[in-house]
Amino acid sequence: MSDHHDAPSNPYLKKRRDSGETEKLTKRVQKIEQLLIDKGVVTKEALDRIIEIYETDIGPLNGSQVVAKAWADEDYKQRLKTDATKAIAELGFSGLQGEHMVVVENTPSVHNVVVCTLCSCYPWPVLGLPPKWYKEAPYRSRIVIEPREVLKEFGTNIPSATEIRVWDSSAEIRYMVLPQQPNYAKNMSEEELAKIVTRDSMIGVETL
Amino acid sequence: MRVDQKIFNMTDVEELPRKSGELVFHDNWEKRIFGMVVLLHQQGHFDWDEFKDLLIEQIRLSGETPEKPDLAKPGYYEFWIKNLEQILNRKKQTTRNDSTRG
Known part of the structure; x- marks a missing residue:
């Protein structure tokens, strides 16, 4: 593995x-x-x-910088949760499909996962272009019906006590997940933190 | 051999895989249609919402569901081709009507 x-x-x-x-x-x-x-x-x-x-320029590495900054800087995290579009633009990331961003934070009690059931809306400026499976019918419909099962198929086991929230990007809003900072990463620098953030963790199909 | 190395060694793929080992585009035509749509939108030829609404409609009409996956279908970016063809045809129609009226 x-x-x-x-x-x-x-x-x-x-x-x-x-x-x-x-x-x-x-x-x-x-x-x-x-x-x-x-x-x-x-x-x-x-x-x-x-x-x-x-x-080459637009991809999940942008999003991982946003997550790393949020982990390292509590004020930034608050700004990100209040007005994600603006906070993300602070780092220079904006543009097509990056309007109306909302960042949802994972906690020990809530795990968030993102989908677009109608088409494949996806926050390009922070995550790049969507992976193939994100655009396919099975993910788009099953993640809504049986999220826990689908996450398991991705190799992600969410404890049964943790609530899973599925966010549908269809309505003008593009969601991005702020994953939980792993314990082993508590003392890392922002630069090091950015390296451990994966695209799938920002979609919510993976935990770190 | 690692999956990403396998992808790296594939001769018909130009782009390196992303971190997760998946490719942004699988075929060259996907890149070209993507580029054309984004460029034409940036040049102001159509609103993004216009494109998105057509996309939603195409996906709905395709009738593909998890119970009925169509593995023969190329999928997502083929909808982009259909969309752009429709938009361009409509524009051609509009221009023609304008010129006959004028």
Whole structure:
């Protein structure tokens, strides 16, 4: 298990699609791209740039900095709980899908987990783009019906005395979970703390 | 071999896995459609809500449920293709109507 700590076994991964299907989709997308370039609406360079930003600059490492700061700085944590969008912007993270942020804090008595049942709303500026399983129907509907069971399938056992709250991002609001700071991390620096925060812990399917 | 190393060694994947060992995009076409949608939105061609509402509708119409998972379906980003095609067709229609009126 420790060997796979960074890659929890995931029951919601589908098999990859076959190459014929991929080719068809590739052609369809190429057709749109060519049309937009021919008409001068976009350039290939602008497209490459935006993809690069989302692949490399925007990701869960941003969110882990937010969590680390909240753990290290009680005032910041309060600001984060009061107005998350503003507190997150203090660290320079904002933009598309980062509006109307709400941060929910895990405690010994409450565990929070996030989903978007209708589509796949997800706080891009802090968590990057959603993982595949987050976008699939099984997670989207089952986490609401039987959260404890689904979390177990992710390898996360929540004590029966702990209440599980499921937050649905459908209504304009994007949620992020503030995980509990593990005991072993009590004396770490903010920089060290940021390294132990995982994306899945900020979605709420993992505890640290 | 670790899962992330396996992913790293896959030849058809350009991007390194994220911390959790999963990829942001699985195929190149997913990157391109994602880039186009975000860029066109940033350029003001449509509101994000317009895109999101269409997405919700597409997902609802697909009828996929946990009891009835469709493994053959490429999933999420294919909805993005359909969405963008619809938005572009609608714009083409509007432009055509405008020019015939004018």
